[in-house]
Structures are given as structure tokens and as C-alpha cells.
Amino acid sequence: MDTYYFDHNATTPVHEEVLKEMLPYFNQTFYNASSSSHLLGIRMGKKIEDVRKNIANLLSVESSGITFTSSATESLNTALISIFNLYKTKGNHIVACTTEHKVVLDTLAYLKTLGALVTLIPVQHDGIIDLTELKKAVNNSTIAVCVMLANNETGVIQPINEIAEIAHHSNAIMVCDTTQAYGKMHVDLNELNIDVAVLSAHKFYGPKGAGILYARKKNPRVTLSPLLHGGLQDNALRSGTQNVPAIIGMNKALEIAIQNIWENTTQLSKLRIYLEQQLEALNLIKINGSTKYRLCNTSNLQFSNLTSNKFIQSFPQLALATGSACTSILPEPSHVLKAMGLSDLEAKSSIRFSLGITNTMEEIISTINLIKNKLIA
Numbered sequence: 001m002d003t004y005y006f007d008h009n010a011t012t013p014v015h016e017e018v019l020k021e022m023l024p025y026f027n028q029t030f031y032n033a034s035s036s037s038h039l040l041g042i043r044m045g046k047k048i049e050d051v052r053k054n055i056a057n058l059l060s061v062e063s064s065g066i067t068f069t070s071s072a073t074e075s076l077n078t079a080l081i082s083i084f085n086l087y088k089t090k091g092n093h094i095v096a097c098t099t100e101h102k103v104v105l106d107t108l109a110y111l112k113t114l115g116a117l118v119t120l121i122p123v124q125h126d127g128i129i130d131l132t133e134l135k136k137a138v139n140n141s142t143i144a145v146c147v148m149l150a151n152n153e154t155g156v157i158q159p160i161n162e163i164a165e166i167a168h169h170s171n172a173i174m175v176c177d178t179t180q181a182y183g184k185m186h187v188d189l190n191e192l193n194i195d196v197a198v199l200s201a202h203k204f205y206g207p208k209g210a211g212i213l214y215a216r217k218k219n220p221r222v223t224l225s226p227l228l229h230g231g232l233q234d235n236a237l238r239s240g241t242q243n244v245p246a247i248i249g250m251n252k253a254l255e256i257a258i259q260n261i262w263e264n265t266t267q268l269s270k271l272r273i274y275l276e277q278q279l280e281a282l283n284l285i286k287i288n289g290s291t292k293y294r295l296c297n298t299s300n301l302q303f304s305n306l307t308s309n310k311f312i313q314s315f316p317q318l319a320l321a322t323g324s325a326c327t328s329i330l331p332e333p334s335h336v337l338k339a340m341g342l343s344d345l346e347a348k349s350s351i352r353f354s355l356g357i358t359n360t361m362e363e364i365i366s367t368i369n370l371i372k373n374k375l376i377a
């Protein structure tokens, strides 16, 4: 039985060229980038700094603001926890959106136990943040506004420029989870006015275990503090021996993702539009989330009279998700869809298709036929 993988928002395969680039760093040039007592380690350290500069160029930011981490989860925890600890003199108020990833929501729940005041801004039915409510909530004691660029469950893209303007008006730090955006849309951290950004390599055809935490270094400088203590790697913001092969792979993956962005988004849009149009023509689905401001690869589809669990059981050939990878073991309906005003039943009848660059039109056509044959008896 052929299986079609439509769960690229959970993770992507490592690109062939990325793998090739990484391999020598496991057993040939395997040295510790912090070993400054010999030339091999010094060269490794230099290589990591070159990669940092290249990544900074790709992101249009300064290289001193780039920290290598293990994941978006680590980057978001570091950012939010350290902002709360370091900006207490300004205030204890953090603003986020109801549809943020659980990493953000759970970190903020933890910060609440330490005295943070957290406001979660609602979204409209299309999944886009309510800017009027945001304006009302942000005030002089707000230290950070944390809103993701693109949602992992629905693909809905938030108006980060406008959100950043509201944050900056009250001198709050604009923290943006860009984990799902790279490789699926054009992103320029500078243009978007983001102060702190978070990326994860395995979402853009890089390896697992590699993430980026970017913090603005000037106009104004954002100061962060480490979660992990010990070594002095990454300007002491992220102690621990650097994961050289993963960092090298992440750099290559980001390079390829940015280089091929127009080609890939065109191809992914074509597949997604065809899938949605065909299923809509059969009266089988409703699309959850904005159809205008949405990632080219993501379709969150509500099937009438069929729960997502039943759907997934009925189609073992399709690798799909009912929500985010991290929360798919939870029996509750998606917090993202609920925040958009869907009922429990509507949320539980919704499935996420997240397409990737190796998917083909043949796979999409076979999938439509499978669904048609089973659901239109």
C-alpha cells in the first residue's frame, strides 16, 4: 500500500543536499567548535561563525543576534522566560494570541505562576488576530507581544507588521514564532519589524535538533539570558557543545528554502488549490481559516458528518494530522479551531493536510479519488 505523506507541518524529510553537506561533520570534521587548544577545534569554531554570518544574511539581520539552539521549543522558552526575568522593572505584562502554539501558551502559563500577567487576544472567525482588542490590551507595563507569523494548524498568516507597530508604540518587544513560515512564504524579519524570532530546521527540510533564536542587537537592543548554564557557547546564551552537523545542515536547508521560495510556493499552491477545489466541488468540506492570508501548503478542512479520528482510521494510506504534532495525543478538540469559533463537533471533524515539496499532483489526484470512493457511496 502506498502511503502519501501530508504532514509536513509536523516535520519534513532532510533535503538530499542538506544530508550530503552534513555527513562529513559526523566522523571526518567532527571536532568540538569550542576546543580552542588545537587548530582543528579553532577551524571548527571559525566554520560555525561563518555559518552564523551566512544565516544572518539569509534572515537580513545582524549575526551577533543569532543563537543556535536545539529547537523552536527551546528558543521560545529562552526568549519568553528571559524577557520576563530581565524586563521586570518595566512591567510583568505579556500579550499573546489565543491561537499560539502550545509551547508559547504553556510557557506563559508557567510564567503566570511566577507573577506574570498574561493577556490572550482573541482571533476572528478567519483565524486572524483582533487588532482592536490587541490595541486595547497593550499598555506601558507590557514587556512583550508574542504572535506567530503562520499558524501550524490552519496556515493562517498574521499581520505581524501591524502587530509590531502596536507593540513598539508601548515599547514592548515583538516576539514572533516564525517556525512554520520559512520555506512556505517570503519572510524578512527586518521588514516585519520583529525583535525576537524563532526558527526550527526540521520544518524546512533540515535536521531535527537544530533551532535558531534571533534577538535584535540595536535600535533597540533586546537582552536575553540563558536557560542553560555551564559553557560559554553562543555568547553564553546557549551553553552546551554545539551540534555542528545539525547547524551546518540547518544553514544549507535555509539557503535552499530561500533560494527556491517562488518555485516551491507556486508548486505547493497549485497542489493545495486543486485538492480544495475538487473536495469543495463534491460538497465534502469547508475550509477553516482565512483563504486569503494562508500558507501555500496548509489546508485545514472540516468534513461534514465525519470525525477526524474516523477519517484517519478510514484512510490508513494518508499520513494526516488532526492538530499540531505536539498535541495530537490529546483527546480535546483543537484550541486553535475552538478559538476561531468552531463548535467541539466542527473542530473534531477537521483534518490538516500540510503538503510538501516532494508531493506530486498524482498523489493529490489519488487522494481525491480515495476520498470520493469512500465518502460518496
Ligand code: PLP
Pocket (backbone or CB within 6 Å): 009, 010, 070, 071, 072, 073, 074, 101, 103, 148, 150, 151, 152, 177, 179, 180, 199, 200, 201, 211, 324, 325, 326
Ligand atoms: N512553533 C510552531 C508554530 C510549531 O509548529 C512547532 C512545532 O510543531 C513549534 C513551535 C515547536 O517546534 P520544535 O519541534 O522545533 O520544538
